[in-house]
Each structure stands twice: as C-alpha cells, then as structure tokens.
Amino acid sequence: KKRVAILISGRGSNMRSLIAAAAAPDSPVEIALVVSNIGSAAGIQFAAEAGIATEIVPHKAFNSREAFDRAVSAHLEETRIDIVCLAGFMRILSDWFATRWMGKLINIHPSLLPLFKGTHVHEQALQAGVRVSGCTVHFVVPELDAGPIIAQAVVPVETGDTPDTLAARVLVEEHKLYPAALRMLAEGKVRLEADRAVFG
Numbered sequence: 001k002k003r004v005a006i007l008i009s010g011r012g013s014n015m016r017s018l019i020a021a022a023a024a025p026d027s028p029v030e031i032a033l034v035v036s037n038i039g040s041a042a043g044i045q046f047a048a049e050a051g052i053a054t055e056i057v058p059h060k061a062f063n064s065r066e067a068f069d070r071a072v073s074a075h076l077e078e079t080r081i082d083i084v085c086l087a088g089f090m091r092i093l094s095d096w097f098a099t100r101w102m103g104k105l106i107n108i109h110p111s112l113l114p115l116f117k118g119t120h121v122h123e124q125a126l127q128a129g130v131r132v133s134g135c136t137v138h139f140v141v142p143e144l145d146a147g148p149i150i151a152q153a154v155v156p157v158e159t160g161d162t163p164d165t166l167a168a169r170v171l172v173e174e175h176k177l178y179p180a181a182l183r184m185l186a187e188g189k190v191r192l193e194a195d196r197a198v199f200g
C-alpha cells in the first residue's frame with residue numbers, strides 16, 4: 001500500500017473521509033501520518049484516537065516559510081511517506097516544498113478551479129453570481145491553487161444561499177471526491193507529467 005500523510009490545520013472532516021476510505025480492505029493506501037501546524041486542531045485528536053501517528057509542527061516556531069516546510073518534510077521522510085494530501089491545511093507552501101513533493105502532493109479546494117482561488121471561496125462564488133460551484137482535487141505546484149486538476153464535483157447554488165449553506169453543500173461532495181482522487185493517484189491512474197495531469 002502507498003503510505004499517505006495528511007496535512008491539516010483544523011476540523012479535519014476531509015481527513016476523516018480519507019481515513020474512513022483507507023479502512024476498506026481493497027484500499028491502495030494506508031494513512032501513516034497526520035501533521036498539523038495547529039496543536040489544537042480537532043482533526044489531530046481524532047487521528048490520535050484512531051491510532052494514527054501525529055505530528056504538530058507549529059509554524060510560529062520557525063522564522064521562515066521554508067524552514068517550517070523543511071521540518072514538515074523531514075517528518076514525511078522519516079515516516080517513508082509516498083503521497084501527501086493537504087486537507088484544510090491553511091499554510092501556503094514554499095516553492096521548495098512543492099518541488100520536493102511534485103507529483104506526490106495533492107490538495108482539495110472548495111471551488112471549481114481555476115475560479116475562486118485563495119480564501120473566502122464561497123463568498124467569492126456568491127459575489128460572482130455563479131449558479132453552480134463545487135470542489136477540485138489538484139496536484140500542488142508552486143503557484144497557489146493552480147496545479148493540474150485530477151477531479152472535480154459540481155453542486156448547484158441555491159436561491160438564498162449564504163457562504164455557510166454553500167460550503168456545507170460543497171463539503172458533502174468533497175468527502176466523496178477526495179478519497180476517489182487519492183485512490184486514482186495511488187493506483188497510478190493519474191500522474192503529473194510536465195505540468196499536465198495524465199490519465200489512464
């Protein structure tokens with residue numbers, strides 16, 4: 001099985017969906033490590049209780065982005081990680097880290113990229129007046145939220161939606177999409193080749 005690390009900063013509901021999917025007997029992955037930059041992240045407690053190795057790497061303890069990233073990467077190497085999943089990890093990674101893990105590093109973002117990068121994603125979608133939104137799993141490259149797309153799911157925007165109601169509708173799809181995309185990568189059904197996602 002491919003050894004997977006999940007990087008989180010908070011609630012960890014996507015992390016939980018990845019852990020649940022990895023428990024299936026035919027899963028090609030094992031969740032070997034959960035890393036958080038925030039010690040009080042709810043997801044860390046869940047992972048520890050599930051018997052998964054956890055590491056807290058407080059970003060404030062480092063004086064540069066790359067120093068933090070090198071500390072995270074050292075934990076990933078020690079744990080012999082094959083694939084890294086960002087799941088609500090709210091730190092921008094350095095070019096060094098994105099390059100070190102290129103092709104093995106994926107993220108989930110709660111919009112139909114390339115629309116609505118960055119933060120306040122659902123506010124951006126409602127402000128733009130789009131009638132559908134969704135979520136995207138993509139390879140991470142140095143440019144923020146710009147890597148080649150692996151999978152997307154679409155939800156309707158409903159009359160009267162607030163950022164919270166839209167976020168909740170998108171999150172239901174995130175929890176299905178991320179395990180499916182991770183499985184594709186772990187089984188070699190998608191790979192990164194020269195800035196393109198190549199399928200099959």
Ligand code: GAR
Nearest residue numbers: 010011012013014087088108109110
């Ligand atoms: C998810 O909606 C994820 O797509 C989003 O944060 C939420 C984390 O929830 N990620 C980003 O916005 C990344 N820029 P979770 O901690 O319950 O998985």
